[in-house]
Amino acid sequence: GAGVSQSPSNKVTEKGKDVELRCDPISGHTALYWYRQRLGQGLEFLIYFQGNSAPDKSGLPSDRFSAERTGESVSTLTIQRTQQEDSAVYLCASSLLGGPRNEQFFGPGTRLTVL
Amino acid sequence: AQSVTQPDIHITVSEGASLELRCNYSYGATPYLFWYVQSPGQGLQLLLKYFSGDTLVQGIKGFEAEFKRSQSSFNLRKPSVHWSDAAEYFCAVAPGNAGNMLTFGGGTRLMVKP
Numbered sequence: 001g002a003g004v005s006q007s008p009s010n011k012v013t014e015k016g017k018d019v020e021l022r023c024d025p026i027s028g029h030t031a032l033y034w035y036r037q038r039l040g041q042g043l044e045f046l047i048y049f050q051g052n053s054a055p056d057k058s059g060l061p062s063d064r065f066s067a068e069r070t071g072e073s074v075s076t077l078t079i080q081r082t083q084q085e086d087s088a089v090y091l092c093a094s095s096l097l098g099g100p101r102n103e104q105f106f107g108p109g110t111r112l113t114v115l
Numbered sequence: 116a117q118s119v120t121q122p123d124i125h126i127t128v129s130e131g132a133s134l135e136l137r138c139n140y141s142y143g144a145t146p147y148l149f150w151y152v153q154s155p156g157q158g159l160q161l162l163l164k165y166f167s168g169d170t171l172v173q174g175i176k177g178f179e180a181e182f183k184r185s186q187s188s189f190n191l192r193k194p195s196v197h198w199s200d201a202a203e204y205f206c207a208v209a210p211g212n213a214g215n216m217l218t219f220g221g222g223t224r225l226m227v228k229p
Contacts, residue, residue: 041221041222042205042220043159043219045216045217045218058216059216091158091159093159100147100209100210101147103161104161106158106160108157108158109158
């Protein structure tokens with residue numbers, strides 16, 4: 001009965017380095033979302049995966065950000081050439097089906113600090 | 116584009132007092148509306164949601180919210196706050212029957228005085 005898990009829980013990196021963040025959704029959930037939460041702010045949508053459909057990348061802030069998902073399993077969010085403004089908590093959520101009527105279950109997040 | 120405003124960044128209430136957290140949205144049609152709670156060290160948890168129908172919705176932990184179309188608001192209420200309600204609360208909106216992502220407000224941090 002595991003929920004959404006994310007790793008690492010904390011990541012400290014130097015400016016200019018690449019980082020990979022991992023999300024394990026709830027088993028059987030077809031939809032997966034990535035959000036970013038900057039300090040003291042609400043969540044910003046980044047990307048959405050639904051089954052085998054092309055992902056909705058409309059929230060990715062720059063071409064340094066990319067994400068992959070293999071089938072209906074694990075997803076990785078990659079940030080290349082990290083900048084200090086990338087420092088935030090990155091949250092992953094999954095839902096049984098896509099679309100806003102289906103409850104999104106959130107993971108605990110990965111706190112990224114770029115020095 | 117849709118947007119969500121939570122005017123109160125911080126709110127402090129005494130334990131046992133009533134609570135109302137404000138949320139206003141901007142969207143052309145009736146969106147889907149949500150309230151989430153984020154407790155320290157924990158992920159976001161859905162408190163309640165509104166899609167259509169009865170404008171007063173009940174959620175978990177004794178919370179309720181009322182959709183007022185004329186005011187573009189979806190305020191969260193609780194008649195009697197418990198110390199364990201101290202957390203950050205987020206209002207979110209999704210375009211009804213279209214689009215996939217949630218747009219979140221900036222959050223309201225609730226502190227509860229003993």
